[in-house]
Amino acid sequence: MRHTLPLAPQFYVTAPQPCPYLDGRLERKLFTALQGESAEKLNDSLSKQGFRRSQNVLYRPSCTDCAACMSARISVADFAPSRSQKRTLRRNAHLDRRATSPWATDEQYDLFRSYLESRHAEGGMADMDVFEFAAMIEETPIRSRVVEYTDREADDDLTAVCLTDVLDDGLSMVYSFYKxxxxxxxxxxxxxxxxxxxxxxxxxxxxxxxxWVPGSPKMGYKAKFAGLEVYRGGRWTRMRNPQDYDADHHPLSTDPIAEQVANISLPDLSPRGR
Known part of the structure; x- marks a missing residue:
């Protein structure tokens, strides 16, 4: 008997667990599977609505305590580097970029382990083994690239890596790590x-x-980029003073799950829509 996937994505909610960004709070995520022939179209559409990809899942924060987490993107046309960012570009002029298909290597994993042990030893990915790392890199149902940065002054030593998705309106930096x-x-x-x-x-x-999470030191660097936009209240708006977003920590700032799902705009996933 032939079985087909449902055309309409099914949405689910994770059980609450400690928030990695704000002390004393619980996080909960709304998620759906990313699979089938329409995976790329669904990813493009939901990314514009604040969702992120992790392997074959699309998710968005749906916490009961607050709505502090906001998807962030940079408008390329509105971006201009600051003096500090220009210095960063000059300091890394010796790095070469290489974009490849999403394939995990031992060299990448060694760099990943070094990064985690130094920067996120207590994080949720701290125990990730080489097989789980390979799954993170390789299990992608959409157009993805691994962007590697090597040091030409040190025998092309691998210095930084970013797993990047190519969307119809931009690049999504899924996960990055470095020396x-x-x-x-x-x-x-x-x-x-x-x-x-x-x-x-x-x-x-x-x-x-x-x-981007107001009040989280881990996320503060994102607010330093000119042209930054955040997804808030169902639309993208230009970032203002970070202090203006403190109200999103209020428990009444989160809509009920049913209302959140009802307000998600889905693309046409029928065969004719492809």
Whole structure:
């Protein structure tokens, strides 16, 4: 008997667990599977509505306590580097970029482990083994690339890596990691700056950065990029003073799950829509 996937995505909610960004709060996520022939179209559509991809799942925060997490993206046309960011570009001029198909390597995993142990030893990915790492890189039902940065002055030593999705309106930086022993090079900032340039060269208007969380020191760096937009209240708006978003910590700022799902705009996933 032949079985087919349902045309309309099914949405689910995770059980609450400690928030990795704000102390004393619980996080909950709304998610749906990303699979089948329409995976790319669904990913493009939901990314514009604040969702992020993790392997074959699309998710968006749906916490009961607050609505602080907001998807963030940079408008390429409105971006201009600051003096500090120009210095970062100069400090990393010796790095070469190489974009490949999503295939995991031992060299990538060694760099990933070094990064986690130095920067996120207590995080949820701290125990990820080589097989789970390979799944994170390779299990993608859409158009993805691994962007590697190597040091031409050190025998092409692998210095930084970013798993990047190519959307119909931009680049989505799914996950990045780099040599933690080079803090002065600001490699995380450099990869964002370079992805802005990649998007500009490709004629893509946006670079998606994941979530910005007001009040979280981990996320503060995203607010330093000119042209930053956040998805709030069902639409993208230009970032203002970060202090203006404190009201989103209020427990009444989150809509009920049924209302959230009803307000999601889905693309035409029928055979004719493809």
């Amino acid at each position: 933690p022993e080079l803090p002065r090079q600001s490699l995380g900032t450099y990869m964002i700056l370079d992805h802005i340039e990649i998007a500009r060269e490709a004629g893509l208007p946006y670079v998606y950065l994941g979530y």
